[in-house]
Each structure stands twice: as C-alpha cells, then as structure tokens.
Amino acid sequence: MKRKPKLGQNFLVDDRARHAIVDALGDVSQRTVIEIGPGKGAITEILAGRCARLIALELDRELAPALAQRFAGQPQVQIVEADVLKTDLSTLIPTGETADVIGNLPYYITSDILLKLFDAGVAGLLDRAVVMMQREVADRVAASPGVRDYGLLSATAQMHARIDNLFTLPPGSFSPPPEVYSTVLRFEFAPRFEALNVDAAGFDRFLKQSFAQKRKTLENNLRAAGYTQSELSGRWPAGIARQARAESLELEEMATLYHALRGEA
Secondary structure (H helix, E strand, C coil), rough: CCCCCCCCEEEEECCCHHHHHHCCCCCCCCCCCECCCCCCCCHHHHHHHCCCEEEEECCCCHHHHHHHHHHCCCCCCEEEEHHHCCCHHHHHHHCCCCCCEEEECCCHHHHHHHHHHHHHEEEEEEEEEEEEEEEEHHHHHHHCCCCCCCHHHHHHHHEEEEEEEEEEEEEEEEHHHHHHHHEEEEECCCCCCCCCCCHHHHHHHHHHHHHHCCCCCHCCCHHHHHHHHHHHHCCCCCCCCCCCCCCHHCCHHHHHHHHHHCCCC
C-alpha cells in the first residue's frame, strides 16, 4: 500500500517504540481509547488487546477498509473512516464516560488537532492523550516561560493540560523515514481556567493578543489589540515589568494582568 504524502503518512515500524507509546497510556482495560491515524495498525494491534473499546479514526480510503477487515473479528475495535478535525468526539464516547487519545499526528495539522483535543478536555470528554509530533513542535508545546521556544502554543497547551515529554524517535523509526525527528508527549487534561479564575474564551483571546508579535513587548502587543494607553498605564500590575514580553511571564502572571486590565484587580 503506497504512502500518500499529502496525508503526511510516515508509518511507525519501531517495535519497541510502538509498545512504549501504548504503555504510556497506562491501564486502559476499562477505558475507551480513540486512536488518531492508525495507518497500518502498528499501535492498533497492541491496543486492541488492552482496552475495553478502541475507536480508530483513519482518513485514508484504502487503509480504513483494510484495517476494518483485519480487525473484523474483534468487536471491541471500531474502525471509522473519518477526518478527526471534522469528527464530533462526543459522539464516540459513551454518555457519562471519558476517553483517552493516542496517535501519530500528521505534522501539517498537529496544532489544529491539539486545539481540538484541548476543547474536548475542557468539555470533560478526555482524561489523557499520548501523541507523537515533530520534535520542534513538541519542544514548543512543552517549553517553559523564559525560553526561546515558549509562545502561544506553549501557553495554550499548558492552560489545558499537564505535559510530559516522554521520548524522541529518529527518522529511521518510520517508513518512509521523515526528514525530522519525532517526539512523544503525554497530556493529562486539567484545564486551569477555574483555578486562575478566568473565562476560557476571554483568556484564550487575551493570550493570542499578547503573543501576536514575538518581537514586540507585551504592552505594545496589547496596545495594537485595542487597549488604550490610559488603560495600560493606569492598570498595569506593579509586579510585572512594563518592558516584559509575553514569553517571559508565567500563566499566573498573565492571569493577573488579564484581571487588572479588565478592572478586576
């Protein structure tokens, strides 16, 4: 079966790696697991014998029926020919339950998929995800404030989940080998909006405004977003430097600034 480059297909062939990825989900014997992009079934094969229910979302019109035929004798496995970005995850999870996610995310839509998973986490649909992505993207997702890689994707991810950087795989772990290294991250969904006393939509918008242009100071980005000089000067918290950039601040500090500029401090 030929690879389709437009779908970002690089199939995992490293046996130790595929077991390590599944192991990172923990005990799923009583869980529903959603697999994104099962491909040729390297991870599906292991998960099928471990979880209570496995739903594999495969976009490829050739791979999906091949997988369905392969796992036809295992009723706990459901192969769905679908685009994860167009799939309502709530329809896949039994009412009152949560699910876990696993998958090798296509590099070109990694951020879009992560945002969809974060929304599902806020909705209380997901507990955990173990996903693989391009190493450079993973470095940004897991970066800490104050380092070069920290940005909007980092802040957004860390508002929604606790993140563990598990391991990195070389190109040779895949067929055909990609031109980049791939990193496996684990997300424990634990949205922080309530703890920081911020509304999700408003604070997400504030983060986008704050990180709009990385070279600009936080104050300049917010001024460009529509905050007046009077608001910025009169409400700016004393504990935050006026020349600070968004990537230098912890999320708690961003929440403090958010409240202050709304007149809630």
